[in-house]
Amino acid sequence: MLKNINRSNLVTKGNENRIYIFLVIVFIVLAIAYPDFFSSSNIKALTTTCLLPILASIGFTYVMIGGNFDLSIGAVINAGSVICMGEFNRFFTGFGGDSGGGGALFGAWALAFVCAIAIGVGIGALNGFLVAKVKVHSFIVTIGMLTAVSGFVYTYSKGNTISVNSYALVDVIDKPLVSAPYIEMITPRFIVVVAIVAIFELVLLKTRWGYDLFMVGSNKETAFQAGINTEKKVFTSFMLSGFTAALSGALFAVSMNAAVPNYGERGIAPLMMVLASTIIGGTVMTGGSGSVVKTAIAVLTIQSIFNGLISMGMGFDAQVLSAGVLLGAVVFYESFSLYRQSLRKGERPALLREAEEMKHRLPAKT
Amino acid sequence: MADQEREAGRVMLEMRGVSKQFPGTLAVDRVDFKVKTGEVHALMGENGAGKSTLMKMLAGLFNDYTGEIFVDGEPVKLTSPTLAKQAGVAMIYQELSIAYNRTVQENVFAGQMPVKGKIVDKHALRDMTIDVLKQVKLDGKIDPATPMKNISQHESQLIEIAKALKDNPKILVMDEPTSSLSTEEVGTMFDLIREVKAKGYALVYISHHLQEVFDIADRVTVLRDGKLIDTCNVKDVSKEALVEMMVGQKMSDFYKRTDKAIGDVVLDVEGLTHYGFVHDVSFKLRKGEILGLTGLAGSGRSELGRVIGGIDRMNAGKCRIDGSEVKTKDMCNMVKHGVAYLTENRKTEGLALRLSARDNIFSAIIPKLSKGPVYLPKSGDGVLNELYEGLNIVPRDKNLTASNLSGGNQQKVLLAKWMATKPKVLILDEPTRGVDVGAKKLIHETIEKLASEGISVLLISSDLPEIVSLADRIIVMKQGHLIGELTREDGFDESKVLLASNGERSVFSVEY
Numbered sequence: 001m002l003k004n005i006n007r008s009n010l011v012t013k014g015n016e017n018r019i020y021i022f023l024v025i026v027f028i029v030l031a032i033a034y035p036d037f038f039s040s041s042n043i044k045a046l047t048t049t050c051l052l053p054i055l056a057s058i059g060f061t062y063v064m065i066g067g068n069f070d071l072s073i074g075a076v077i078n079a080g081s082v083i084c085m086g087e088f089n090r091f092f093t094g095f096g097g098d099s100g101g102g103g104a105l106f107g108a109w110a111l112a113f114v115c116a117i118a119i120g121v122g123i124g125a126l127n128g129f130l131v132a133k134v135k136v137h138s139f140i141v142t143i144g145m146l147t148a149v150s151g152f153v154y155t156y157s158k159g160n161t162i163s164v165n166s167y168a169l170v171d172v173i174d175k176p177l178v179s180a181p182y183i184e185m186i187t188p189r190f191i192v193v194v195a196i197v198a199i200f201e202l203v204l205l206k207t208r209w210g211y212d213l214f215m216v217g218s219n220k221e222t223a224f225q226a227g228i229n230t231e232k233k234v235f236t237s238f239m240l241s242g243f244t245a246a247l248s249g250a251l252f253a254v255s256m257n258a259a260v261p262n263y264g265e266r267g268i269a270p271l272m273m274v275l276a277s278t279i280i281g282g283t284v285m286t287g288g289s290g291s292v293v294k295t296a297i298a299v300l301t302i303q304s305i306f307n308g309l310i311s312m313g314m315g316f317d318a319q320v321l322s323a324g325v326l327l328g329a330v331v332f333y334e335s336f337s338l339y340r341q342s343l344r345k346g347e348r349p350a351l352l353r354e355a356e357e358m359k360h361r362l363p364a365k366t
Numbered sequence: 367m368a369d370q371e372r373e374a375g376r377v378m379l380e381m382r383g384v385s386k387q388f389p390g391t392l393a394v395d396r397v398d399f400k401v402k403t404g405e406v407h408a409l410m411g412e413n414g415a416g417k418s419t420l421m422k423m424l425a426g427l428f429n430d431y432t433g434e435i436f437v438d439g440e441p442v443k444l445t446s447p448t449l450a451k452q453a454g455v456a457m458i459y460q461e462l463s464i465a466y467n468r469t470v471q472e473n474v475f476a477g478q479m480p481v482k483g484k485i486v487d488k489h490a491l492r493d494m495t496i497d498v499l500k501q502v503k504l505d506g507k508i509d510p511a512t513p514m515k516n517i518s519q520h521e522s523q524l525i526e527i528a529k530a531l532k533d534n535p536k537i538l539v540m541d542e543p544t545s546s547l548s549t550e551e552v553g554t555m556f557d558l559i560r561e562v563k564a565k566g567y568a569l570v571y572i573s574h575h576l577q578e579v580f581d582i583a584d585r586v587t588v589l590r591d592g593k594l595i596d597t598c599n600v601k602d603v604s605k606e607a608l609v610e611m612m613v614g615q616k617m618s619d620f621y622k623r624t625d626k627a628i629g630d631v632v633l634d635v636e637g638l639t640h641y642g643f644v645h646d647v648s649f650k651l652r653k654g655e656i657l658g659l660t661g662l663a664g665s666g667r668s669e670l671g672r673v674i675g676g677i678d679r680m681n682a683g684k685c686r687i688d689g690s691e692v693k694t695k696d697m698c699n700m701v702k703h704g705v706a707y708l709t710e711n712r713k714t715e716g717l718a719l720r721l722s723a724r725d726n727i728f729s730a731i732i733p734k735l736s737k738g739p740v741y742l743p744k745s746g747d748g749v750l751n752e753l754y755e756g757l758n759i760v761p762r763d764k765n766l767t768a769s770n771l772s773g774g775n776q777q778k779v780l781l782a783k784w785m786a787t788k789p790k791v792l793i794l795d796e797p798t799r800g801v802d803v804g805a806k807k808l809i810h811e812t813i814e815k816l817a818s819e820g821i822s823v824l825l826i827s828s829d830l831p832e833i834v835s836l837a838d839r840i841i842v843m844k845q846g847h848l849i850g851e852l853t854r855e856d857g858f859d860e861s862k863v864l865l866a867s868n869g870e871r872s873v874f875s876v877e878y
Contacts, residue, residue: 012513208479208486215476218465225447225463226477289467341466341515343678346664347642349518350548351846355641355681 019281019294023301030308037308040181047185048255050303051193052077054296055248057274058200059124059241061295064278065204066237067217067287068131068138073245074264074271075149076123080116080249081259082153085162088112092166105168113250120246121239123149128238132231146271153261163258174255189251196244201292213237217287268306268320276327277302285334302326376403377439378568379424379455379537384433386419393419395592396433401537406559406569408583408600412612413828416592417572424539424570425457426450438536454536458526458543464514471495471510474529502528502558520551524558531562538562539570544578545664548845556582574662576605576868590614605870609861613830628838629653631689632822633705633791635674638683643669646683647848649841651791656813656823658837662867663828666846668710671793671826675707676700687790701730704790708780708797710826712773716780719769723759724750726768727783746786753782756815758808774805781809785816792816793824798832810836830860842866842874850874 014021030037056073063070091111095104123145130141173192176184204210215223216233223230248270253259264270281298283290305326306319381399385392394416401407411417423431429445436442442453450457465473471491472479480490495510502524508517517525523543530538540559544552559582563569571583579586580600588595588611595611633651638644644666651657661667672678674685676697685694692703700707709715717726728735728746735746750764757778759771768776777797784792794813798806813836817823827833833840840852840863852858852866856875865873 012516206485208481208484211472211479211486212477214468215465215472218468219463222463222465222473222476227448228477284467288465344642346546347519348546348548348666348846349520349642350550351645352642354645355639358639358646358682 016282016289017294019297019301022280023297023304026301026304026308030304034308034311036311037304040184042307042311043182044185046300046303046307047190049307050296050299051189052248052252053270053273053277053299053303055193055196055251056245056270057277057295057299058197058292059237059244060274061278061281061283061290061292062200062204062213062237063138063241064283064285065217065287065290066213066234067220068234068237069142070124070127070238070241070245071139071142071271071275072123072127072145072149073241073274074269075146075153076120076242076245077249077252077270078153078259078261078263079123079149079156080120080246081253081263082157082162082261083119083246084112084116084250085164085253085259086156087115088164088166089162092164105166109169113247116246116250117243120242120244120249122242123246124239124242125235127242128235131238132234150261157259157261159261161258161260167257169254170257173251189255192251196247197292197296200240200244204292214288217284218289268316268323272323273299273302276323279334280326280330285331286338375405377401378403378437379570380436381420381423382434382436384420384423384431384435386423386428386431388419391592393592394423394431394589397589397592397594399587399594400597401568401570403566403568404563405584406563406571406582408579408586409570409572409589410574410579410586410608410612411589412830414591415589415612417589418541419592420589421457421539421541421570421572424450424455424537426455451533456530456533456535456538458523458530458538458540464522464526466515467513469511469513470499470508470517470525473514474498474510474525474532498528498532499525501531501562503554504528519546520548520554523547523555527558527562531567535567537568537570539572541572542574542663543571544573544575545662552578574867576608576865576870579608580605588612605865606861609864613860613864626654626818628655629820632687633674633824634684634686634689636684636686638670638673638685639681640669640673640678641681643678643846644673644843645846647843648683649848649851651822651824653822654817654820655838656817656825656836658833658840659824659826659843660828660833660840660863660867661843664845665843665867667826667828667843668795669846670843671707671795671824674700674791674824675705675793677707701787701789704788705793706730706784706787706789706791707793708784708795710795710799712776712780712800717768717776719767721768722765723768723771723779724764726779727753727786730783730787749786753785757782757812772802772805774801777801777805777809781812789821791822791824793826795826796828797825798827798829806832830863834858834860834863840866844869848878850878851876 036042056077060070060073088108091108092104095108097104127141127145130136131138173189174187177186204213212223212228213233215226215228216230220230277298278295279285280302281291281295283295302323305322309318309322377400379401381397383396383398384394385396386394397420399420409417409420422428424444426444426447426449434441435444437453437455444450444453444455465476474495475491479486480494481487492510496505499505499508499510504521504524508521514522544555547555559569573579583600585597586600586603586608587597588608590612630653631650632653636648638647647670659667659670669678673680673694676694676699680694684691686692687703687705692699694700697707713719718729724743727750728743731746732741735742754762754764759775759778759782768779771779781797797813798809801809810832813823813825825833825837838854840858841848842850842852844867849869850866850871851874852862853875862873871877
């Protein structure tokens with residue numbers, strides 16, 4: 001304990017930026033173990049798999065910074081995808097189908113996206129209301145919402161895969177801007193995700209709104225006393241989480257040309273991926289600290305590990321295990337340092353110095 | 367604020383006949399209280415005298431107080447924290463309201479980030495923070511971008527003051543701002559307070575420390591049992607007179623003490639150290655003895671109890687029971703050796719509030735009530751009935767959920783839980799905090815009875831009448847050190863104990 005009297009800023013800084021260190025380590029190991037890792041086609045594949053969890057994790061990170069959890073995103077992603085597909089089919093038929101031409105296509109897609117996003121934001125608003133106003137613990141609210149929304153998704157899709165016959169949109173959003181090696185992963189979908197990450201990160205780090213959200217998550221009482229509307233901040237963070245989750249689902253469905261009501265039930269669920277990435281990326285579980293970009297980097301890191309494991313011929317079991325071990329280690333470290341911090345509450349530095357002196361003068365007592 | 371408003375000697379705060387009723391008690395009873403600009407006005411009184419209630423009233427935490435409050439001659443209603451802030455009252459609480467994982471500058475300007483367009487202006491924020499820190503002489507010492515968790519307690523306290531001063535308040539209220547500080551740090555704090563005072567702020571200073579009041583305050587108001595006793599100039603009163611005012615009529619005669627046989631040493635603690643909290647403490651506790659342990663808030667008295675009870679770590683030192691050394695590494699082991707620690711936090715650490723009284727009482731003796739792996743709670747019914755009768759726990763329904771019991775009966779259940787372990791050494795940390803008079807009397811009688819049965823009691827208490835009437839001997843802690851001892855032979859009363867806790871060495875029978 002004595003050694004930790006002056007815990008250096010370097011350790012704090014290192015821990016804050018641990019995700020960059022992880023990423024570099026993972027890249028180095030993979031570059032050695034799996035030379036094809038850095039091939040253009042692999043990078044494209046890797047990036048594409050990251051897009052859904054990165055987009056969904058943005059709002060999730062916001063909610064966690066505010067001191068809450070949004071576990072409903074697993075279901076909201078599916079809601080976003082089935083509604084986008086289903087509503088497109090409905091509107092497209094309504095607008096006259098193929099005979100409606102480009103206008104019908106554009107209108108149907110636009111309305112489908114609006115519907116998907118509206119559902120996501122609506123669910124987020126309901127979550128936010130129950131957490132911020134009714135003061136139910138976010139865990140309970142959003143787990144309940146997860147189940148309810150899953151039920152809705154099954155009812156809406158009647159348990160079936162909903163597919164669309166038009167390839168017009170997917171041809172646009174997944175087409176590389178330049179078909180050259182190493183930049184072929186830059187598609188409109190990629191740009192949209194990167195842009196949203198950038199906007200949300202800027203809002204978080206540069207605006208008064210972001211600073212206030214950090215303060216709410218860090219110490220609600222202080223924030224309240226400082227005149228910050230804490231309830232509104234929490235409410236908005238849930239709405240944004242619903243927005244990013246639904247949008248990520250919709251974009252994913254478009255690029256698959258189909259939506260299933262149970263995506264992620266087999267394999268690693270997007271919710272688990274997002275949860276693990278947000279925590280590994282350095283967002284404090286009790287709120288008040290975190291970053292959207294770091295969460296995105298954490299998604300990339302974990303997906304890289306998966307990518308490497310698959311290429312080494314290892315299956316799904318190894319992926320789940322590695323993600324679990326990494327998450328477990330980080331959560332353990334976080335909890336342990338919180339515990340250590342609580343032990344030192346009310347400590348007298350003068351007595352520590354005295355104890356230090358005593359140790360120098362006397363042979364160690366046990 | 368204009369200069370003439372800061373002119374010394376104007377009445378800045380006036381409370382006229384303010385009262386606050388809690389269920390069962392009148393916590394503040396028609397108190398008049400005036401604070402002038404350019405003065406430090408100390409508010410003193412024992413635990414439960416009404417200091418905190420009066421202060422919370424100023425902070426706007428009650429909306430149902432009666433009486434009138436004037437700030438700078440204007441009548442104000444302080445019924446919400448926002449209104450109190452608007453009226454110009456700034457509070458610095460004992461428990462600092464810090465967002466630990468944010469930086470200094472973000473804490474200071476929480477909710478008031480300077481912006482350029484939509485973007486937070488970090489340079490302005492930094493410069494403004496440095497300006498604010500100048501007021502408490504921390505500019506140049508602390509980088510505004512340091513995370514708050516890397517800032518020491520002392521500096522956090524100064525930052526809190528700076529934060530309060532930033533809003534240019536009329537009245538600054540400080541609640542025990544020095545309880546966790548070392549002597550030097552108190553010095554720095556006082557220099558700062560004097561400077562703030564010279565600028566014409568009206569300061570209210572709440573403290574238990576007599577010496578501090580004499581060092582820093584101009585006037586002092588004493589409360590007792592919710593009533594105003596007197597307000598006087600500090601230079602006109604002596605320490606003894608002030609203690610007399612706080613303590614009031616000697617209550618000690620009220621309790622009947624029985625002389626009892628005190629036997630051999632049971633607990634022998636030598637050089638006990640818990641880094642940062644308790645330093646090099648040695649004492650002996652004999653069979654059948656009630657040893658009082660007291661000290662001011664932050665003196666380490668509870669921490670000492672927790673170390674011996676096996677909850678906190680003993681970094682150095684020895685602990686012997688009946689002459690053989692024991693490891694205090696965990697509570698289970700200590701209970702096995704016959705040491706039981708009753709916590710001061712009944713609701714958070716002591717009881718499982720959702721379990722029945724029976725389950726709570728049995729919780730420490732489950733192995734004793736078991737045959738092999740099978741738990742047989744029925745076998746404890748005899749013990750349970752005995753405890754219920756002895757402590758007169760009401761209602762008698764043992765299956766009642768602990769949260770449905772009154773505070774006094776909850777405390778009795780907690781005491782029963784540890785009595786059930788049949789301890790040799792019972793460490794009681796504030797055993798009568800927040801209980802009614804009847805329960806208090808019964809707990810006191812029980813403590814006496816346990817001692818006469820040969821149990822050694824370490825009674826940690828800040829309740830002066832309690833410790834004076836029960837203890838055979840009193841040891842006193844200050845800032846983590848054991849500083850002295852008062853013995854029954856030399857006699858002690860509340861005033862003496864209060865002076866001793868304040869580090870007044872002349873009153874000790876034995877000085878360490």
